Amino acid sequence: MxxxxxxxxxxxxxxxxxxxxxxxxxxxxxxxxxxxxxxxxxxxxxxxxxxxxxxxxxxxxxxxxxxxxxxxxxxxxxxxxxxxxxxxxxxxxxxxxxxxxxxxxxxxxxxxxxxxxxxxxxxxxxxxxxxxxxxxxxxxxxxxxxxxxxxxxxxxxxxxxxxxxxxxxxxxxxxxxxxxxxxxxxxKIKDLQDPTVKMSKSSSSPNGVVDLLDDPKLNAKKFRSAVTDSGRDITFDEVNKPGVANLLTLLAAFTGRPVETLVEEFGGKGYGDLKGAVADAAGAEITPFRERTLELLGExxxxxxxxxxxxxxxxxxxxxxxxxxxxxxxxxxxx
Missing domain, CATH: 3.40.50.620 (HUPs)
Structure with a gap:
């Protein structure tokens, strides 16, 4: 022991x-x-x-x-x-x-x-x-x-x-x-289609939840279709910009970089750039996880x-x- x-x-x-x-x-x-x-x-x-x-x-x-x-x-x-x-x-x-x-x-x-x-x-x-x-x-x-x-x-x-x-x-x-x-x-990880509520299988829409074992292309599409907010500035404001705040939270979690640093890096860039970055960072971690899971289930x-x-x-x-x-x-x- x-x-x-x-x-x-x-x-x-x-x-x-x-x-x-x-x-x-x-x-x-x-x-x-x-x-x-x-x-x-x-x-x-x-x-x-x-x-x-x-x-x-x-x-x-x-x-x-x-x-x-x-x-x-x-x-x-x-x-x-x-x-x-x-x-x-x-x-x-x-x-x-x-x-x-x-x-x-x-x-x-x-x-x-x-x-x-x-x-x-x-x-x-x-x-x-x-x-x-x-x-x-x-x-x-x-x-x-x-x-x-x-x-x-x-x-x-x-x-x-x-x-x-x-x-x-x-x-x-x-x-x-x-x-x-x-x-x-x-x-807090929020629903991609309703970033005012927590991501949940029981209450979220199918397009608002990213399942780890789904096809990576489908998940990338969900990230790129995430609801954002009015305006163009990429700032972390959970009250007035919950969609952008959720994407920044996800990107920080997958890259290990502080939200403040990400906000600076995306200064002058658009929402599409942020969504693409989240899709890429999440895919880089989730895809090998999915492959290993399916390998184990196949054995x-x-x-x-x-x-x-x-x-x-x-x-x-x-x-x-x-x-x-x-x-x-x-x-x-x-x-």
């Missing part, structure tokens, strides 16, 4: 492809954590069951998500790359944590509250209600020191810390209280072997945690 602190993050397979918002906002930064941490990166296929999905579609998306993690630079030799469902200890620990969670506390979790407020309690399933508790089990199972999170996940991490503290107090010190690892912001046996090995790595840690927890809560060990 490594003496390094641990980091864990899971990607949910809710779409056929990640989009550039997912990639720039989170996934691209996971590989860099492998040097400093013992890393556990998985695909949260059990979480995906909280919404209705065709079985064949879920299997396809789960493998595609795993392939994209590796294509982004996650190294299976240095990190455990696995499917959540291949590590049964996730649900075993979840049940114990469920029995420590107050009904009122769970019902105040954002996702459940939002869905029931919009569509009524009958529109939500018990899986959605338990979703944050399974997420807590995902984290505590590996005694992760750090969890890469965005602002929308802070509440879930607080529940995880509360449950860890509750267990440690009721029984004995067992779980590490995880800290958030706030990923370096690249700025399904190799990908499945990587996931099997990753699950073994994960279970080596997870099984010890569950055994310890079961003993502490009073369950009889299996002979």
């Amino acid at each position: 490594s003496d390094k602190p641990r980091v864990l993050s899971l990607a949910q397979p809710t779409a056929d492809s990640l989009h550039i918002g997912n990639y720039l906002g989170a996934l691209r930064q996971w590989p860099g954590l492998q040097d400093q941490y013992e890393a556990f990166y998985g695909v949260a296929d059990l979480h995906a069951l909280t919404v209705e999905v065709e079985p064949a579609v879920l299997r396809k998306r789960s493998l595609a998500s795993a392939a994209q993690l590796i294509a982004a630079g996650v190294d299976p030799e240095r990190s455990a790359v696995f499917l959540q469902s291949h590590v049964p200890e996730h649900t075993q620990l979840m049940w114990v944590l469920t029995c420590l969670t107050g009904f009122g506390h769970a019902s105040r979790m954002t996702q459940f509250k939002d869905k029931t407020s919009k569509h009524g309690v009958d529109a939500a399933n018990v899986g959605l209600f338990n979703y944050p508790i399974l997420m807590a089990a995902d984290i505590l199972l590996y005694n992760a020191d750090r969890v890469p999170v965005g602002e929308d996940q802070r509440q879930h991490l607080e529940l995880t810390r509360d449950l860890a503290h509750r267990f440690n107090t009721r029984y004995s010190p067992t779980f590490t209280l995880p800290e958030p690892h706030i990923v370096k912001s690249v700025g 399904k046996t190799e990908l499945e072997a990587i996931l099997a090995a990753g699950a073994e790595k994960a279970r080596a840690v997870a099984s010890r945690t569950v055994a310890k927890v079961y003993r502490k809560v009073g369950l009889v060990p299996r002979g």
